[in-house]
Amino acid sequence: MELDRLNSPHFSRREWLAGAGSSLLLAASPPGANARASKPQPAPTEADDKSFDLLIQGGKVIDPSQDLEDLRDVALRDGKIVRLERHIPAGQSRQVLDASGKIVTPGLIDIHTHVFPYVGPYGIEADPYCVRRGVTTALDAGTSGAFTFPALRKFIIPQAATRVRALLHIVSIGMVTGSTPHMGELEDLRYCDPQLAVQAAEENRDLIVGFKIRFSEKYTGPNDLEGLKRARVAADQARLPIMTHIGGSFTPLGQLLALLRKGDVVTHSFNSLRHGIVDPEGMVTPEVHEARQRGVLFDVGHGAGSFSFEVMEKCLHQGFLPDTISSDLYSANTQGPVHDLTTTLSKFLLLGMSLGEIFTRCTVNAARTFNFGAEIGTLKPGAEGDVSVLDLVAGDFTFTDSDGKTRQGRQKLQPVVTVRAGKLFYPAAG
Numbered sequence: 001m002e003l004d005r006l007n008s009p010h011f012s013r014r015e016w017l018a019g020a021g022s023s024l025l026l027a028a029s030p031p032g033a034n035a036r037a038s039k040p041q042p043a044p045t046e047a048d049d050k051s052f053d054l055l056i057q058g059g060k061v062i063d064p065s066q067d068l069e070d071l072r073d074v075a076l077r078d079g080k081i082v083r084l085e086r087h088i089p090a091g092q093s094r095q096v097l098d099a100s101g102k103i104v105t106p107g108l109i110d111i112h113t114h115v116f117p118y119v120g121p122y123g124i125e126a127d128p129y130c131v132r133r134g135v136t137t138a139l140d141a142g143t144s145g146a147f148t149f150p151a152l153r154k155f156i157i158p159q160a161a162t163r164v165r166a167l168l169h170i171v172s173i174g175m176v177t178g179s180t181p182h183m184g185e186l187e188d189l190r191y192c193d194p195q196l197a198v199q200a201a202e203e204n205r206d207l208i209v210g211f212k213i214r215f216s217e218k219y220t221g222p223n224d225l226e227g228l229k230r231a232r233v234a235a236d237q238a239r240l241p242i243m244t245h246i247g248g249s250f251t252p253l254g255q256l257l258a259l260l261r262k263g264d265v266v267t268h269s270f271n272s273l274r275h276g277i278v279d280p281e282g283m284v285t286p287e288v289h290e291a292r293q294r295g296v297l298f299d300v301g302h303g304a305g306s307f308s309f310e311v312m313e314k315c316l317h318q319g320f321l322p323d324t325i326s327s328d329l330y331s332a333n334t335q336g337p338v339h340d341l342t343t344t345l346s347k348f349l350l351l352g353m354s355l356g357e358i359f360t361r362c363t364v365n366a367a368r369t370f371n372f373g374a375e376i377g378t379l380k381p382g383a384e385g386d387v388s389v390l391d392l393v394a395g396d397f398t399f400t401d402s403d404g405k406t407r408q409g410r411q412k413l414q415p416v417v418t419v420r421a422g423k424l425f426y427p428a429a430g
């Protein structure tokens with residue numbers, strides 16, 4: 001698995017800024033000019049052959065899987081993409097969505113969320129925050145473990161319009177507790193049984209796409225390295241990747257990274273906590289570069305405590321870009337600083353990444369990182385009918401990171417309408 005990385009270590013500041021400029025080519029619309037114009041209209045009636053169920057017309061398609069940034073029409077039938085062309089006549093479709101002035105991308109993929117509500121303190125309902133806000137596929141990152149996954153499978157995933165897949169926590173109880181004064185999930189290793197995790201993964205291969213473990217002393221006590229060794233056993237046996245949460249670990253990061261292999265994912269990569277990816281001088285450490293060289297992937301996982309503008313800027317200046325951009329949406333951050341994935345993406349616009357670079361990281365790269373069991377992250381004909389229509393709104397916006405630090409941005413990505421398997425979802429009112 002080789003990702004289409006734009007993060008060469010030799011990425012210069014000049015190239016960086018050139019990339020930023022390209023995002024300005026897209027005409028930005030004024031705040032508020034959005035959803036109503038894009039309600040689907042019945043197609044003109046004189047046409048003979050209604051071959052398509054839905055036609056998304058006139059939008060600027062950004063599809064990094066095909067290196068495409070241009071005006072295109074997208075036609076869907078039976079929940080799949082069937083045509084992607086410069087002009088498809090409106091008369092050929094039962095419904096037509098006018099996307100002129102808007103951005104049209106493959107349905108966004110958020111590889112770090114917590115969408116297992118009612119069990120423990122983290123979970124939120126997926127649809128209001130995902131499919132109604134541009135995200136067609138959400139990965140629940142370890143909210144469930146072997147003992148609680150059956151409830152996620154039976155009561156949550158089938159009811160969600162969002163495609164939900166899961167990383168199984170290596171700890172059998174998953175994330176049912178918080179931290180101090182309660183017991184963190186890895187503080188008692190009796191809950192960390194790799195055989196239970198393997199069995200659950202084997203029995204649920206359609207939904208479990210990897211394992212999750214959290215390295216923060218408040219969740220692990222001194223057990224992080226032993227927990228990771230057990231996760232390694234499970235991952236090798238089940239042949240699945242591990243996603244590791246970092247930030248404030250008991251064990252120095254280098255020792256933990258040494259156990260990760262190609263295809264494993266580090267999330268919360270750009271936090272400002274102890275044992276992060278940069279040294280006290282702000283330089284990305286040699287162990288982190290080595291891990292990337294051997295194919296370990298570095299994800300954002302913004303969250304309430306895990307994304308620092310300052311750390312991110314230092315990494316960008318050194319050409320160390322994230323492989324994937326995810327939100328880590330959970331109950332404590334939906335009202336800020338995260339809000340949703342498109343807000344997280346907007347922060348990368350103000351940091352200088354282009355729209356193409358940003359969407360690469362939440363479409364094609366995210367799809368390649370895990371086996372979602374469906375062709376997603378692309379608008380190629382034959383792929384799932386998952387499409388995000390977004391507005392790039394111009395204005396003065398204040399964005400806040402997980403440390404409470406702010407930056408001003410002049411552009412903001414806002415969801416207009418999301419298509420999931422051919423069905424339309426609008427942002428919830430209010």
Ligand SMILES: [Zn+2]
Pocket residue numbers: 112113114141303328
């Ligand atoms: Zn998380």
